[in-house]
Amino acid sequence: DFAHIDHHRSLRKGFPEVIFGEGKSAAQIVGIMERMQLQEQVLLVTRVDAVKAAAVLERFAEARYDTEARMIVWQRAPLPKTGLGTILVVSAGTSDIPVAREACLTADAMGNVVKSVFDVGVAGIHRLMAHRSLLEEARVLIVVAGMEGALPSVVAGMVSRPVIAVPTSVGYGVNLGGLTALFGMLTSCSSNVAVVNIDNGFGAGYMAASINQP
Amino acid sequence: DFAHIDHHRSLRKGFPEVIFGEGKSAAQIVGIMERMQLQEQVLLVTRVDAVKAAAVLERFAEARYDTEARMIVWQRAPLPKTGLGTILVVSAGTSDIPVAREACLTADAMGNVVKSVFDVGVAGIHRLMAHRSLLEEARVLIVVAGMEGALPSVVAGMVSRPVIAVPTSVGYGVNLGGLTALFGMLTSCSSNVAVVNIDNGFGAGYMAASINQP
Amino acid sequence: DFAHIDHHRSLRKGFPEVIFGEGKSAAQIVGIMERMQLQEQVLLVTRVDAVKAAAVLERFAEARYDTEARMIVWQRAPLPKTGLGTILVVSAGTSDIPVAREACLTADAMGNVVKSVFDVGVAGIHRLMAHRSLLEEARVLIVVAGMEGALPSVVAGMVSRPVIAVPTSVGYGVNLGGLTALFGMLTSCSSNVAVVNIDNGFGAGYMAASINQP
Amino acid sequence: DFAHIDHHRSLRKGFPEVIFGEGKSAAQIVGIMERMQLQEQVLLVTRVDAVKAAAVLERFAEARYDTEARMIVWQRAPLPKTGLGTILVVSAGTSDIPVAREACLTADAMGNVVKSVFDVGVAGIHRLMAHRSLLEEARVLIVVAGMEGALPSVVAGMVSRPVIAVPTSVGYGVNLGGLTALFGMLTSCSSNVAVVNIDNGFGAGYMAASINQP
Amino acid sequence: DFAHIDHHRSLRKGFPEVIFGEGKSAAQIVGIMERMQLQEQVLLVTRVDAVKAAAVLERFAEARYDTEARMIVWQRAPLPKTGLGTILVVSAGTSDIPVAREACLTADAMGNVVKSVFDVGVAGIHRLMAHRSLLEEARVLIVVAGMEGALPSVVAGMVSRPVIAVPTSVGYGVNLGGLTALFGMLTSCSSNVAVVNIDNGFGAGYMAASINQP
Amino acid sequence: DFAHIDHHRSLRKGFPEVIFGEGKSAAQIVGIMERMQLQEQVLLVTRVDAVKAAAVLERFAEARYDTEARMIVWQRAPLPKTGLGTILVVSAGTSDIPVAREACLTADAMGNVVKSVFDVGVAGIHRLMAHRSLLEEARVLIVVAGMEGALPSVVAGMVSRPVIAVPTSVGYGVNLGGLTALFGMLTSCSSNVAVVNIDNGFGAGYMAASINQP
Amino acid sequence: DFAHIDHHRSLRKGFPEVIFGEGKSAAQIVGIMERMQLQEQVLLVTRVDAVKAAAVLERFAEARYDTEARMIVWQRAPLPKTGLGTILVVSAGTSDIPVAREACLTADAMGNVVKSVFDVGVAGIHRLMAHRSLLEEARVLIVVAGMEGALPSVVAGMVSRPVIAVPTSVGYGVNLGGLTALFGMLTSCSSNVAVVNIDNGFGAGYMAASINQP
Amino acid sequence: DFAHIDHHRSLRKGFPEVIFGEGKSAAQIVGIMERMQLQEQVLLVTRVDAVKAAAVLERFAEARYDTEARMIVWQRAPLPKTGLGTILVVSAGTSDIPVAREACLTADAMGNVVKSVFDVGVAGIHRLMAHRSLLEEARVLIVVAGMEGALPSVVAGMVSRPVIAVPTSVGYGVNLGGLTALFGMLTSCSSNVAVVNIDNGFGAGYMAASINQP
Numbered sequence A, B, C, D, E, F, G, H: 001d002f003a004h005i006d007h008h009r010s011l012r013k014g015f016p017e018v019i020f021g022e023g024k025s026a027a028q029i030v031g032i033m034e035r036m037q038l039q040e041q042v043l044l045v046t047r048v049d050a051v052k053a054a055a056v057l058e059r060f061a062e063a064r065y066d067t068e069a070r071m072i073v074w075q076r077a078p079l080p081k082t083g084l085g086t087i088l089v090v091s092a093g094t095s096d097i098p099v100a101r102e103a104c105l106t107a108d109a110m111g112n113v114v115k116s117v118f119d120v121g122v123a124g125i126h127r128l129m130a131h132r133s134l135l136e137e138a139r140v141l142i143v144v145a146g147m148e149g150a151l152p153s154v155v156a157g158m159v160s161r162p163v164i165a166v167p168t169s170v171g172y173g174v175n176l177g178g179l180t181a182l183f184g185m186l187t188s189c190s191s192n193v194a195v196v197n198i199d200n201g202f203g204a205g206y207m208a209a210s211i212n213q214p
């Protein structure tokens, strides 16, 4: 059998397994969703392209597909907002928005109030300064950036709360598919920063939600 | 002048600048400590070798030097334990203990109750299982591992709370000075994981403390 | 002439040359098979896409093409099962199955009883524990995993028999096309582990068969 | 406590935990040996330099230190030779001998008959041909090579038995500390080859012994 | 103007500039050929795909396009065979033939007698031994190999003449697009070996011709 | 909102934000241009393919699209030529011209007199010598090269003015997508050289313009 | 003879050859200085340790050795200050000061007014803001930073003048000896930035001086 | 036994095995020399430090040690000069001289007339031009360079004879221990170039001698 679903996960971790859509056929995704749906309140599928998503939504008409985040969200009913505070998602450029939205949707589905501010990169630092109170009010921050990935250091230097840094593969040349942003974030001279994999908006949203749990 | 101390930091972030000891002379460290001491309750210096530490402690007799963690801690009085819950530090091997202790001392100095369990790597997975309740009770977990860095995935799969993964440079050959452990942790198939730089026990302790703030 | 077939190989090594399908035309594959068929009982072609396979099967109607493993197997008659014990193939995720099947088919064609268990990755370690007796009964184990590649360490820690670890290119970001899983497996803290190239299910099956020889 | 010994390992795996000497003090090694000695027949310590070894042997006078392999072996009595056949250790150059000996000593301590032939690299291929019958009689082969690491491919092409390839860090320039030999071995055009970490003679000996088990 | 032809090159170096076809349009190639043809006896264009080649041959009907080597050769009349001896081109596998042929065509067009033997890789070393006299008679050898790139070391160990080693990008996983074969050849334990860029059959043929000059 | 335009930039830096076209839709580009046009005299969009450019030019008929440089330039009226001297753009090969032209167009739009000389690489060094006076007259030089990237060292050795070196991704094998040219330029043995990212003609033009400011 | 001095360089480039001290003996350095002194007004030697410097100063008593910058400066008389404006050297941390000083000394010796401000990294961005007018008044800026190397982007976003970015090897883990800072600077989202090699303060000072020439 | 001398080599290849001194003790070197001396006319030992060399010369008083090249040469009598023409060794900088001398000594010992010219790097290209006739008269050229490794391209562009390029590890930062020079040489836009390993002066001398054989 192709899938060994971890049915015990929502008991153990408070949230069911999330289906990694890349490399699975629509039929496999539907098969897994059908089995999980029997016991779960919410299902997420990440990294699904539009064609596969359409096939899945034929079977699950009540699910929603977000084109930018490339995610499917199915919910019996939205989970109550139980997070301790607000989760703020900040992006450095316009091109980083798809990854930022994957983080927003994940944290939202896990029961959090999520706010966002996009395209406030360090080449015009006053744009960030203009949002200072938004930054200071958040309980957890997610900062998404490509190219040299400098934004999380600057943001983390302005707040006391934890910052989850998400490098993106946006850029060219020695951006190296996001490695440069990743390594920059890991060597951040601010200390309230931890990092997830390149383009892993999902993981950032999940980690932020686990931090924001009561 | 060689140092531009960020005197505003404890207001903004709740904790003063921490002094990175590597590449500074004992005289420079003492100079910075003297100026900071005027306004702060606690001072940390990381990555200090024993010789430099001895020179610093001649001037600051009341400071404490931890040989394993290679840290100096100076406190007017210990900060009250204000963290929301317990921070648990887990290490995979005996050789990872110096990094683990740097995390313990940092989180402790920042006002947290810290527990630890060492040498419970995945080659004998039952050793970890024996500590299941300790894992489940922690509010934040720090997991330190070298070699293939598999431990954070397994631990994070057992709990719902956030896990800060710390790769170490322990190993040889394709361990690549810790890059393999780092990349393994970033591609973890558990989602409540975020990662700090290789051997950065300090950053893990700081991030855990910022998560554990009330 | 384009191919210098090693006709002596089945005498020397007990199994004929296996044809590497990538970068060869269907005509070249057919040409080599025709010459080898004169003296061999079994022929394998690896890394063949469906289009090329169809062209080959027009000439060799009695051969079988496996879509998932992308292999062609032609046998005069199945070889007798001469292996000393069972070969068990374990995979960490659903997406690793194609590589795992390539291993299964190779070891099977070389005269071995092959069993398998799929999608038992370390994020829910109890799934693996449920198959403990299957693991303990095998004489050789093949463990296939992508992402951080942690599964072989855990499996090898549970058994005394040799484990062949196969990294896959499943993942993104610092998975680095499978390098991270590969390096993790090579620095495994379990010692009864040896490793083959990324996505090399064929090599793992062949090595396991050579270990399992009477 | 600094060490969490896996006392269950010799039951589970037929051989006790092996102590990784690098980064442990002589006192820590002695402490672990004292506790393990109560229940085990044999103890191995790897990667120990001469100074540390002398300190350990003061407490364990009956243990033996091998200067070339940098290993300590302590045995209540030599284990009986239970292996199915002979294990042959082949090295490409004179400089690879330390790694080759680590493999020999490990396999020997685990109850195997071990033979060896050194300095038969591919620049004078007739030297290898002269040992053809030795190669053909072995049940498991370990081939150790630095530089371009070509020897395992050639040896594995001559025999039907499994070959464990061990890359060494011997060389300079694009040898890259052994990565070139490692990658060469992983892309070997012979199929009865699996690979261990750079300079990991211990792992090769252990894997060979696990293959050679009855 | 897009091209600054080095009209002086055939005087200085005995052979005209060779046109690098990649990234040039058919029109650009034709333009350069028209200008060069006024003064040269022979023109080579490398790395041309079939579509571009067809467009070029419409204008230069007397030129010849080799599909495998992806080269265009235009000659007023074949150059006399002035080389000191024979150039032998050896390839390890069938998939390395395109690169090997690029070397053959280049050396041939530069006035050399070229022989070749293909698919004699090290996994069946007797295939190479069978051609020993061919190897010994050549004045310059070109050895083309992918995967682990071991063949040049073995060949160079058998002859006293210079060997030009050409790594190819044939392989997968840690073949790393040919880097592994390249690094293996550069760390060859035979000393009469020098190396050209990955897949650079042209450069190998040119270098061999420059060595074979009277 | 997807874009947070830095409206203050032309005041602060003398030139408005330049739109990075890669990863933006035509609609997004048009949206940003419409808002910026209200206050700016000139707009540049880089890295735009022909399809997207056509869509943008439907709305901005007076803009110009350069196919080779893949740039859109919109100007209310050409800026006056205010630069201190001439900017000279030199390219090593024919294939480097697209990057060189991106530099030319950028520096030109920013108010500079720009000259160029293409295809004067180091394999025929006399071609460069023929342009010696052009080199010596320039106030800033931009040197664009792929492959081994040797040209900037040679040019910078001939002049006293600053040289901006631009590596391109032209080449194959160990060119490594331009990394080799980049690293060669950074280790140049001439000292009046600074470097921009691979294929970043835009950045080189912008930097040259900022140097050439009165 | 070991050195082929480029006596023509001060004519061609306005400044004599600078001696690279690393890997030369004190005797070799003295020998080169003696020959150059006959015709030059100023001599620089970079990367000289204190022991070698002492030996050189025994022969050239009027030269000056800077311990931090590890440079020897010998001048017949200071060159007049001919630069167009001020060169400002900014450093991110205290540990970057040696590299920053090498830049200061070089630009100063070449006839420029040099100012500096140190330890104003991005973790406390207000420290930089406090020096805004200093930044805006400079004609050329040199920004030196290790770790994630974010400072040049922020500085360049605040000014219209050219910024020379200098990555340092300060840091650990994925700092990778300065590669991370280097790559971050090359992918800067500010455009008036060009970069020199890791720790190359000398090159930055030289390039700034060549920009600042009248 | 630690060494398996290839006594057949001087018959097969015209020159005996050369002893790689690194990682061998003086006793091992002496032992090998004693056995080889019985049948050979000349013995070379490479990569020997001064201490080991002294110990070897105590036993072989008639051998000569070259401090710069770190080689031992023992000859019954100098071989006659049988090479077809002159071998010219060119170096880019003063620091590359040790590697260049290793090449000179090797080619000389193998029976060749060797000339050399040092420190003629590309930053002052006229220095090279001054030696044009020397370059044109050589039958084989060896070009040694560190940093960006541009010299072989320029030299090879000036002559029709084969050029052996030798990258050195001289430099810092992105020189990457010589990898940058190596890759630059492999992507040379001149075609009569082949390359040996970083710092491998010995291999370059040997290859040049094998080319220069009658």
Ligand SMILES: Nc1ncnc2c1ncn2[C@@H]1O[C@H](COP(=O)(O)O)[C@@H](O)[C@H]1O
Residues within 6 Å of the ligand: A017, A018, A019, A020, A021, A046, A047, A200, A202, A203, B189, B190, B191, C093, C094, C095, C119, C123
């Ligand atoms: N986009 C994603 N990135 C990383 N991990 C993911 C992603 N989506 C799902 N996962 C994790 O992947 C695992 C499921 O993998 P699979 O069994 O292949 O569906 C679950 O543990 C998820 O938490």
Ligand SMILES: Nc1ncnc2c1ncn2[C@@H]1O[C@H](COP(=O)(O)O)[C@@H](O)[C@H]1O
Residues within 6 Å of the ligand: B093, B094, B095, B119, B123, C189, C190, C191, D017, D018, D019, D020, D021, D046, D047, D200, D202, D203
């Ligand atoms: N030289 C070695 N290379 C790789 N693994 C080793 C080596 N020596 C011991 N080990 C393994 O390391 C583990 C013990 O690690 P530790 O708990 O740090 O002593 C055991 O699982 C051993 O099997």
Ligand SMILES: Nc1ncnc2c1ncn2[C@@H]1O[C@H](COP(=O)(O)O)[C@@H](O)[C@H]1O
Residues within 6 Å of the ligand: E017, E018, E019, E020, E021, E046, E047, E200, E202, E203, F093, F094, F095, F119, F123, H189, H190, H191
């Ligand atoms: N396939 C090839 N690989 C490497 N260099 C080549 C190749 N084909 C032509 N060249 C060289 O590329 C240069 C011409 O480049 P271009 O001016 O871009 O046509 C000449 O110096 C040739 O010797």
Ligand SMILES: Nc1ncnc2c1ncn2[C@@H]1O[C@H](COP(=O)(O)O)[C@@H](O)[C@H]1O
Residues within 6 Å of the ligand: A093, A094, A095, A119, A123, F017, F018, F019, F020, F021, F046, F047, F200, F202, F203, G188, G189, G190, G191
């Ligand atoms: N081709 C390019 N390469 C590097 N940076 C660019 C390029 N084009 C525009 N930029 C910069 O990218 C920034 C705009 O990014 P965005 O907000 O994503 O449009 C501006 O600061 C530009 O100066």
Ligand SMILES: [Mg+2]
Residues within 6 Å of the ligand: A093, A094, A119, F003, F004, F005
């Ligand atoms: Mg923007």
Ligand SMILES: [Mg+2]
Residues within 6 Å of the ligand: B093, B094, B119, D003, D004, D005
């Ligand atoms: Mg342990």
Ligand SMILES: [Mg+2]
Residues within 6 Å of the ligand: A003, A004, A005, C093, C094, C119
């Ligand atoms: Mg699963």
Ligand SMILES: [Mg+2]
Residues within 6 Å of the ligand: D093, D094, D119, H003, H004, H005
């Ligand atoms: Mg030998």
Ligand SMILES: [Mg+2]
Residues within 6 Å of the ligand: C003, C004, C005, E093, E094, E119
């Ligand atoms: Mg074949």
Ligand SMILES: [Mg+2]
Residues within 6 Å of the ligand: E003, E004, E005, F093, F094, F119
């Ligand atoms: Mg050209």
Ligand SMILES: [Mg+2]
Residues within 6 Å of the ligand: B003, B004, B005, G093, G094, G119
């Ligand atoms: Mg500071």
Ligand SMILES: [Mg+2]
Residues within 6 Å of the ligand: G003, G004, G005, H093, H094, H119
């Ligand atoms: Mg010089």
